[in-house]
Amino acid sequence: MIKIDYNNLNTLEKKLLDSTKECIQHNSKISITELSTQFDVSTSKISKFVRKLGFESFKQYKKFIISEHNNAPPERPSSELQRISDYVANFDDHLAYEFWMKIKDCNKLIIYGLGPSFICADYFAYRLRIFSDVFSLATNEVTTLRNSDSKDTKLLVLSTTGLFKSFDEELSGLNYKEVIFLFEEFRYFPKLQQHTLFYLTNSGGNSALKPYEKSRTLFFIFLEEVIQKFKPPS
Structure with a gap:
């Protein structure tokens, strides 16, 4: 990660x-x-x-x-269960901590995702409302994205590949305090250099699958570990 x-x-x-x-x-x-x-x-x-x-x-x-x-397939093929097992075995808790530090003190957080990534966004917003004081709203609407920008609000964008739709148009002219991207697959986006990017893996995914066909399991695992950091020590 x-x-x-x-x-x-x-x-x-x-x-x-x-x-x-x-x-x-x-x-x-x-x-x-x-x-x-x-x-x-x-x-x-x-x-x-x-x-x-x-x-x-x-x-x-x-x-x-x-x-x-480079849209080459991953270095070695693996089943979804093996992929999840490898991710959990190599989970980087420090990255989860740094992600948590980015959002724990913000007044408002807009979480943007398209397709299945919106389901992850909605889940994370729901969990944040339970365990934190962060006002959070999940959306897949560009209108909401544009109407919510302000200097006291951060934007979190969830995308497995970053290839389903270009973010250039959606983000142009916005006035968020900070824009944070959470990707699963490791890929370079030269037009996002002014933002903070988090990657859950250090490799590309299965190129045979379209972005909307890919699993979001790693998102749920990572975001749930971030939620755990809001909970008081037992």
């Missing part, structure tokens, strides 16, 4: 992001040493920038950039 926060980057690091991204997209086999030479920066500086962005290594960062143009 991965959290990518573009807001952590300073001006120079944002320029480094744009430059390295362009190079990797043109040459997917480029090494960190080659980038270091090309941009006249040390490999340690690139490594530090990559970790600050939220990646464990340059290799993972490169895989993320390449994923924008």
